[in-house]
Amino acid sequence: MRAMSLLGAGDARIVEIPEPTRRDGELLLKVEMVGLCGTDLNSFRGKNPLVTYPRIPGHEIAATVVGGSAAIPVGTRVTVSPYTSCGICPSCRRQRFNACQGNQTFGVQRDGALTEWLSVPEEKVYVSHLSLKELCLVEPLTVGFHAVARGRITANDTVAIFGCGGVGLGAIAGASFRGARTIAIDLDDTKLETAQAAGATDLIHSAREDFRSRLRELTGGRGPDIVIEAIGLPETFRAAIEEVAFTGRVVYIGYAKEPVAYETRLFVQKELDIMGSRNALPEDFREVIAMLERGHFPVDRAVSAIVSLEETPAILSTWSSSPASFTKIMVQVSK
Template sequence: MKAIICQKPDDLQIIETEKPELRSGEALITIKRIGICGTDIHAYKGNQPFFTYPRILGHELSGVIEEVEENDRGFHTGDQVAIIPYMHCGKCIACKTGKTNCCTELHVIGVHKNGGMCETLAVPVSHLIKTDDISLDEAAMLEPMSIGAHAVRRSSLKEGDKVLVIGAGPIGLGVMAFAKYRGAHVIAMDINEERLAFCRSWANVDETVNAKNDPINQLSEITDGDFPSFVFDATGNMQSMNQAFQYAAHGGTLVFVGLVKGDITFHDPDFHKKELTLMASRNAIKEDFNNVMEAVKAKKIHLEALITHRCSFNEVTEQFAEWLLPQSNVIKAIIERE
């Protein structure tokens, strides 16, 4: 079968590889849609932590079951599915407490093990979600939206809370959408005015802040000097993450959704003065996927509007580098296989 492999940074190639065999407890999935996310981009550019080469990328996936044994989860050949790409051990302290997203032995499809930029992928049936009620595009988008939904749920924000989301990429947009879904007053921050306009039109945010124009003063004016009670940084940018401590209210919560390959530093007296809560939010769990699925089915979240670019499987090696250029204005790119 064909697969797209990242041999080393800045080097994507289409190769021929062995088709996986069906094993007990798994299903063979004909991959139909592959979303491109920040993790794929960081891997391509050599900036992704916990990553080794060569690797078949791709973890935002939807497809159709090609073959599956009889199972107690109700999956059959021909079912349309989305894939939960986080392979957990089920035995460690995190898994035992339901935090499978931070399993001590976690292996993410497309990051720690070969992913879904291929024609057929073997996946445990425990990591499939039936998506016959939504489109293949929407099904592939469940994973990135689940990351935002997980961060919002983890924060425990409430209706009416003032929330700042830094970074208007797909993950940040997901945080905004689900913070609004919970009834929060949402402020979007980015350095790109076109992205901020999209935050207003798609995520229906209440305010926008251009980080180039004295963001502290803007946030003070918007919040009457209180600053946001919840700050989510979804940039994966070290400078932004270091500055995010300045934006939270006294007694507030800062959630790092993005991941950076380096050290985050902050001024401890200010951190203690505010008695800030600092949280990391990693990946998502099945509950988050189900919550996103329900929101999509109820037409509360419109995922297809996020997709700005698409190409066929055979065009990826030509298109990928172009999608990384700022002038491409990519919000979400999708690879199609028919």
């Protein structure tokens, strides 16, 4: 069967690989569409330290069941949780399987979904009548929704989100879906417009206005109850601590690529809850699907390009050369 494989940094090719073997407890899927994210781009660029080559990328999946079960029959449209869990590490013993110490994500530590067929455990499959594009958006949105869950966000909260890329957009949609006042911070007009369509109640363009004074203005000088960092820069890591309200909550999704120096006095003085957020849990998948089924997300605005499997190497090269030109790229795998 056809697949798109990364043979090395900057070397993406269409290859032929064996068809998957369906094991007990698994469903055989015809892969219809796969979304690409920043992780896939970094793998293409050779900047993902978790990836070895060759590697088939792809973990944002829309598929049709072609080898089903009594519960999920042939012809059912599904999306897939791309993570594994060992069941025995400290995270798994605490039922936090999303942070499994030995997790292997499709397209990162193991081959992913940019293939014609895929066999996956039935418990990793989620059924919905959503469109293919919507099904492809479920997994990336769950990452932001999980951060919202970590922050214990309710309708009584004011939330500020640094970054309106794919992950930040999920956090904005998740906070809005729970009824929170949601402040989106970015320096890109198009991303801010999409954030507003996803539910942001207030926008801060950080290249044109001072986000610190604007945050204080919007919150009556108190600061937001929760700050979610979805960029991964030292300055926004620090700003989250500095600008959040006393006894507030900070959730980090982004990775800073260099050490971050803090004024730790604020941790104690404000008595903050500071949390990391990784991947997603089954309840996050179910919440995102419910949100999409109610039409609460600007799907078409969030997708900037749809290409065929054969066009994927070229679009990865173009995306690498001009990352700001794309939001979400989707690959139409099936013909």
